[in-house]
Amino acid sequence: MRKGFLSALVMLAAIGLAGCTAPRPDTAEPIDTRCTSAVADDALIGNWLSVRKQAGVAGELRTHIVLRADGTMSYGEQLSRRGKAPQGLAETGCWQREGRTLILRTVESNGSPVDPQDPIYINRYQIIQETGDSLELQSSDGVRLDARRMPPDYRLPW
Template sequence: MSSRVVFSGGRAIGFLCSGMVAATLVLTGCAVKKPQPVAAAPQAPAAPKPVACTPVAADSPLVGTWYSVSTPHGVAGNLQTLTVLSPDGRMTYQTQLKIGKRVRPALSESGCWTYADGVYTMQTTASYGDPVDVSDPIYRNRYQVEKIDGKHARMRELKPNGQLITATRMASNYRLP
């Protein structure tokens, strides 16, 4: 048994084309684009390992609040520095730069400090309250203490052409001017 469809004139081609278009649309609608695998969101870098400060000797001559004024190499002004060294090994370090009558805040850092074999070391762990990369050498400062008494400390940076710094012991509530 055979079935034949008879169309008159060009209508057969029109229906054939219409059928092909309809079939294409149906198949296109069924074809679902596979979702592309989404790349895993980049993970935030691991939090820096916290640095634990080590208490210093209770009678350490550096414990206290120290103020210094220096003129760093290549700077056309005075750098005023206030450093607070606590017996628990914590420290805060604030600076401001005075050029003429203008005073500009420069740094506000905190971290740990040590004093051993005549070398005073500051390790910054936070700058303006934000954690820093403690492996970056810019956050570690070392000084050879040349002289220290109850009121003054004189030390030199341990780097080529290290600057000489003379600090004065201040009251614990002293703030930068």
């Protein structure tokens, strides 16, 4: 009987140790990727275009931001250089205003889902100035966007 008891004890210990080495499920809470509607008369709602030159970058950078009343957004950035095809980035997701801050949260980048846990896909812009037809933003890394309101059907030229 003692031999059976020891065998059972060894087996229980082995099972217990195996449980310690088994991969643990990810315990991080999933991020809600649903968008929240904006305040109906928010002046940020619209189609915005910024065209700028940036030190160290050959060509012109065009940033196109579409902020919709339902809280969804589209963000496109295009590098245009003379004699070369444009290169770009196209993102979609959600936006929200927190006081004088515009927050863009990317859900898809160039048509592929992103990792919502990765902070690179959450961009914050300080709202420097907003009028009916112009919007001045500054990113957390210092990039300034001076945007003008565009017609609702405007798209970046590809």
